[in-house]
Amino acid sequence: MIEAHGLGVEIDGATILADVTVALAEPRVAVIGRNGSGKSTFARTLNGLVRPTAGRVEVDGVDVGRAPKRARERVGFLFTQPDAQILMPTPAEDLALSARAAGVPRGEVASRVAAQLEAFGLAAHANQPAYSLSGGQKQLLALAAVLLGAPRILVADEPTTLLDLHNARRIGDLLLSGAGARQVVLVTHDLDLAARCDVALRFEKGRLAAVGAPDEIIAAYRAEAA
Amino acid sequence: MIEAHGLGVEIDGATILADVTVALAEPRVAVIGRNGSGKSTFARTLNGLVRPTAGRVEVDGVDVGRAPKRARERVGFLFTQPDAQILMPTPAEDLALSARAAGVPRGEVASRVAAQLEAFGLAAHANQPAYSLSGGQKQLLALAAVLLGAPRILVADEPTTLLDLHNARRIGDLLLSGAGARQVVLVTHDLDLAARCDVALRFEKGRLAAVGAPDEIIAAYRAEAA
Amino acid sequence: MAEERQWEARDIARIAVFAGIIVALGFVAPIPVPGLVPITAQTLGVMLAGTVLGARRAGAAVGVVFLLAAIGLPVLSGGRGGLGVFLGPASGYLIGWLPGAMVVGLIVHAGARRITWWRTALGAVVGGIAVVYAFGIPVQAASTGLGLGETALTSLAFLPGDAIKAAVATALTLALYRAYPPAFPAPVRRARAVAP
Amino acid sequence: MIGLYRPGTSALHRAPAGAKVAALAVLAVAATLLVRTPLAGAAALAATLVAFAAGALGVAAWAAQVWAMRWLVVLVAGSQWIFLGPAEAAAGTARVVTVLLLAAVVTMTTPTSEMIDALERALAPLARVGVDPWRVAFVVQLTIAVVPVVGSLWHRVAEARRARGVRLGPRAVVTLLVLALRYADEVGDALTARGIAPAARR
Numbered sequence: 001m002i003e004a005h006g007l008g009v010e011i012d013g014a015t016i017l018a019d020v021t022v023a024l025a026e027p028r029v030a031v032i033g034r035n036g037s038g039k040s041t042f043a044r045t046l047n048g049l050v051r052p053t054a055g056r057v058e059v060d061g062v063d064v065g066r067a068p069k070r071a072r073e074r075v076g077f078l079f080t081q082p083d084a085q086i087l088m089p090t091p092a093e094d095l096a097l098s099a100r101a102a103g104v105p106r107g108e109v110a111s112r113v114a115a116q117l118e119a120f121g122l123a124a125h126a127n128q129p130a131y132s133l134s135g136g137q138k139q140l141l142a143l144a145a146v147l148l149g150a151p152r153i154l155v156a157d158e159p160t161t162l163l164d165l166h167n168a169r170r171i172g173d174l175l176l177s178g179a180g181a182r183q184v185v186l187v188t189h190d191l192d193l194a195a196r197c198d199v200a201l202r203f204e205k206g207r208l209a210a211v212g213a214p215d216e217i218i219a220a221y222r223a224e225a226a
Numbered sequence: 227m228i229e230a231h232g233l234g235v236e237i238d239g240a241t242i243l244a245d246v247t248v249a250l251a252e253p254r255v256a257v258i259g260r261n262g263s264g265k266s267t268f269a270r271t272l273n274g275l276v277r278p279t280a281g282r283v284e285v286d287g288v289d290v291g292r293a294p295k296r297a298r299e300r301v302g303f304l305f306t307q308p309d310a311q312i313l314m315p316t317p318a319e320d321l322a323l324s325a326r327a328a329g330v331p332r333g334e335v336a337s338r339v340a341a342q343l344e345a346f347g348l349a350a351h352a353n354q355p356a357y358s359l360s361g362g363q364k365q366l367l368a369l370a371a372v373l374l375g376a377p378r379i380l381v382a383d384e385p386t387t388l389l390d391l392h393n394a395r396r397i398g399d400l401l402l403s404g405a406g407a408r409q410v411v412l413v414t415h416d417l418d419l420a421a422r423c424d425v426a427l428r429f430e431k432g433r434l435a436a437v438g439a440p441d442e443i444i445a446a447y448r449a450e451a452a
Numbered sequence: 453m454a455e456e457r458q459w460e461a462r463d464i465a466r467i468a469v470f471a472g473i474i475v476a477l478g479f480v481a482p483i484p485v486p487g488l489v490p491i492t493a494q495t496l497g498v499m500l501a502g503t504v505l506g507a508r509r510a511g512a513a514v515g516v517v518f519l520l521a522a523i524g525l526p527v528l529s530g531g532r533g534g535l536g537v538f539l540g541p542a543s544g545y546l547i548g549w550l551p552g553a554m555v556v557g558l559i560v561h562a563g564a565r566r567i568t569w570w571r572t573a574l575g576a577v578v579g580g581i582a583v584v585y586a587f588g589i590p591v592q593a594a595s596t597g598l599g600l601g602e603t604a605l606t607s608l609a610f611l612p613g614d615a616i617k618a619a620v621a622t623a624l625t626l627a628l629y630r631a632y633p634p635a636f637p638a639p640v641r642r643a644r645a646v647a648p
Numbered sequence: 649m650i651g652l653y654r655p656g657t658s659a660l661h662r663a664p665a666g667a668k669v670a671a672l673a674v675l676a677v678a679a680t681l682l683v684r685t686p687l688a689g690a691a692a693l694a695a696t697l698v699a700f701a702a703g704a705l706g707v708a709a710w711a712a713q714v715w716a717m718r719w720l721v722v723l724v725a726g727s728q729w730i731f732l733g734p735a736e737a738a739a740g741t742a743r744v745v746t747v748l749l750l751a752a753v754v755t756m757t758t759p760t761s762e763m764i765d766a767l768e769r770a771l772a773p774l775a776r777v778g779v780d781p782w783r784v785a786f787v788v789q790l791t792i793a794v795v796p797v798v799g800s801l802w803h804r805v806a807e808a809r810r811a812r813g814v815r816l817g818p819r820a821v822v823t824l825l826v827l828a829l830r831y832a833d834e835v836g837d838a839l840t841a842r843g844i845a846p847a848a849r850r
């Protein structure tokens with residue numbers, strides 16, 4: 001459950017986001033809109049990476065602005081660029097980092113990491129330098145790390161942009177199929193992917209321009225771009 | 227005109243590209259294929275950013291391996307990440323750099339730059355710090371800089387990936403509409419964009435898997451990914 | 453020969469990026485100490501330039517920082533810049549960064565087939581501390597009129613911080629060598645690629 | 649990155665950058681040689697006020713510069729008083745402050761781009777020993793463009809760390825270095841592609 005009330009963000013006097021009020025209970029939420037319309041900023045307020053300068057956001061009833069740490073335990077985040085998200089030299093070390101942060105006892109870290117590598121098809125790359133993984137493998141690793149924390153809400157900011165058809169579908173499926181166990185917020189320019197969600201938000205110039213059934217929202221957006 | 231004869235690239239003992247033989251005279255060439263299939267490597271051999279370790283490539287009859295400088299005068303290159311391509315603090319300075327590299331006489335640089343800024347809708351941003359431009363503006367600037375050199379061949383490696391529908395269409399149109407004046411090689415995961423080309427190449431595991439009419443090549447690629 | 457000495461494009465980019473890193477470190481936790489010579493995280497960048505880039509490129513990166521300061525950009529800690537920074541009591545240390553970074557690079561890379569922790573640590577201490585102080589202390593003494601001995605004593609205040617920076621630089625360099633060997637010059641990089 | 653330059657139209661703003669830097673060098677030597685008494689020191693400081701006026705920078709800017717040097721003043725004056733006596737201390741302190749104030753005037757009245765042009769011209773004689781002045785000036789400008797990018801990379805690492813709820817400590821710098829060096833490789837390729845610098849000969 002995500003709720004925003006009069007949410008606004010100003011940075012250096014510029015209004016980046018204004019007056020966003022919405023309640024989202026649907027398991028799969030798509031966020032679309034033009035470059036610079038405020039999508040990423042909205043996504044970032046959901047786990048406190050960006051602090052609201054007006055109004056507030058709640059995730060599962062936790063006020064993100066007041067208790068960003070508690071909110072972050074609930075909200076996993078997947079960035080567009082997996083490079084920036086992979087913090088350790090190898091996949092095994094990177095997953096171990098997340099496992100420890102998620103409170104896995106020291107003795108069980110190795111086995112949890114091995115199981116996760118296996119589940120995401122990365123077992124053969126466990127100790128390969130992370131920079132040398134392919135784009136798809138990197139994004140898989142980033143997702144594997146986020147899901148180790150078993151977040152109740154998963155926010156993904158254009159997670160498939162750098163991927164090919166096959167990998168994009170794989171990551172997309174993993175993201176959307178997990179819904180049910182968790183709520184997923186998917187910021188994307190891939191309108192086919194957005195169409196598979198339960199509700200869509202469209203941002204425009206820092207404002208929430210439309211909320212509704214993905215088909216309609218997307219059709220209107222396409223019409224305008226043409 | 228682009229010709230590859232038994233082109234191969236090995237890096238640190240790994241085969242990245244093997245045995246690519248093809249002749250391309252079509253004005254608009256699409257290059258598609260999975261992540262890591264060798265598309266970018268192929269594109270980079272066309273202007274000597276990557277040196278072949280086997281066979282050779284020719285652009286308009288110039289052997290790129292032997293005369294990379296002469297080849298580069300003929301071949302413009304557009305990267306995915308506009309940030310890395312913008313080398314100067316402001317759009318005006320960045321275009322001036324390209325103008326000088328293209329041999330525009332000192333006295334005419336300023337007017338050429340102004341005209342190019344105007345043509346790409348960037349006149350209002352001429353002296354704004356480049357890092358503060360939006361993604362779409364950055365990619366426009368990068369394209370404006372490349373085209374100042376009036377390349378006979380333009381190679382673009384996923385130039386629209388980070389852009390929204392509107393900006394992607396704008397850059398795509400600019401790229402493809404210029405064809406005629408120059409040959410365009412477009413590496414892309416955007417299959418709708420690829421479909422607008424005159425011929426498509428599909429790479430697979432470092433080999434040229436198919437060449438032909440875009441519709442057919444794309445349909446086969448889609449079928450396989452599903 | 454002339455051909456040989458010409459920088460390739462990636463070298464130029466690395467020089468610019470490391471100069472950028474040194475500048476960026478100037479914004480990190482500026483510890484305000486009342487004194488003539490600031491305590492700064494920038495010396496960490498100077499050490500890293502040497503350990504990662506090798507002598508020539510490291511020297512060039514520090515040289516670029518000097519030029520940026522000279523043309524009036526606020527690239528030194530506390531947002532200082534302008535020609536004045538080469539005239540004040542801290543200017544000896546500042547000038548010392550250039551030979552210092554080069555000595556770090558020489559010690560860590562000259563004839564090296566791989567990066568070792570002891571050469572890295574030795575380089576950071578000798579180049580990043582001893583050489584810098586060797587330039588800094590005499591200039592500070594001359595500009596304040598204080599004796600060399602007394603000035604050397606006051607510079608002891610920097611030693612704990614600089615020792616920590618040398619240790620951090622060593623650890624970071626070894627970690628980078630593991631995480632991203634392409635960062636290093638070719639001979640070292642190749643040795644690493646074959647090693648398990 | 650915003651320079652320390654203050655836009656304006658004064659005589660000093662219009663003077664060529666090279667001349668200003670040369671004048672600064674001459675005046676710095678002159679101050680060191682001539683300012684030997686407290687009176688000479690006072691005269692030198694008064695002269696800096698004139699220089700600020702010539703640059704239309706105002707007394708407030710002058711005072712701000714002096715305030716920024718307060719610790720320097722206290723320490724230089726204090727230590728010289730103890731070892732050399734009050735007269736020497738006053739003259740010595742005035743000497744240091746004068747030179748720094750004159751340097752500040754040059755910095756504040758000359759835009760970055762003019763400084764870079766002046767730099768390129770000043771380096772011209774070095775062309776014979778293999779230094780390419782254009783290239784040096786170019787790397788300086790490239791670095792100016794790179795600094796904000798390094799900042800944004802650092803920001804990205806910090807965000808990822810927070811989003812993942814992990815502690816990294818100094819290891820975060822390794823991640824930054826990896827990102828920065830990969831970015832450098834991309835910039836290097838762009839340099840080559842734009843015909844500005846040669847690629848490696850493998």
Ligand SMILES: Nc1ncnc2c1ncn2[C@@H]1O[C@H](COP(=O)(O)OP(=O)(O)OP(=O)(O)O)[C@@H](O)[C@H]1O
Nearest residue numbers: 011016033034035036037038039040041042361390
């Ligand atoms: N830290 C910041 N300082 C100043 N402006 C910012 C900052 N962060 C974002 N902006 C501006 O706010 C606007 C919205 O940015 P945001 O990243 O949320 O857009 P977006 O919808 O995610 O765009 P894209 O599709 O390109 O990712 C942009 O115009 C951007 O330049």
Ligand SMILES: Nc1ncnc2c1ncn2[C@@H]1O[C@H](COP(=O)(O)OP(=O)(O)OP(=O)(O)O)[C@@H](O)[C@H]1O
Nearest residue numbers: 132134135237242260261262263264265266267268
């Ligand atoms: N310098 C290098 N050293 C080692 N391996 C490399 C290097 N450059 C590329 N590779 C590898 O070569 C393969 C092909 O890479 P390339 O970048 O050409 O793929 P691509 O088709 O462009 O993929 P993408 O769609 O993800 O951009 C990849 O597996 C990549 O990891």
Ligand SMILES: O=C(O)CCCC[C@@H]1SC[C@@H]2NC(=O)N[C@@H]21
Nearest residue numbers: 490491492528529542545546610
């Ligand atoms: O910023 C400047 O003007 C130069 C600063 C020089 C600082 C010296 S370098 C060695 C020693 N270690 C520090 O942390 N500060 C001093």
Ligand SMILES: [Mg+2]
Nearest residue numbers: 039040041157
């Ligand atoms: Mg975004």
Ligand SMILES: [Mg+2]
Nearest residue numbers: 265266267383
């Ligand atoms: Mg690619």
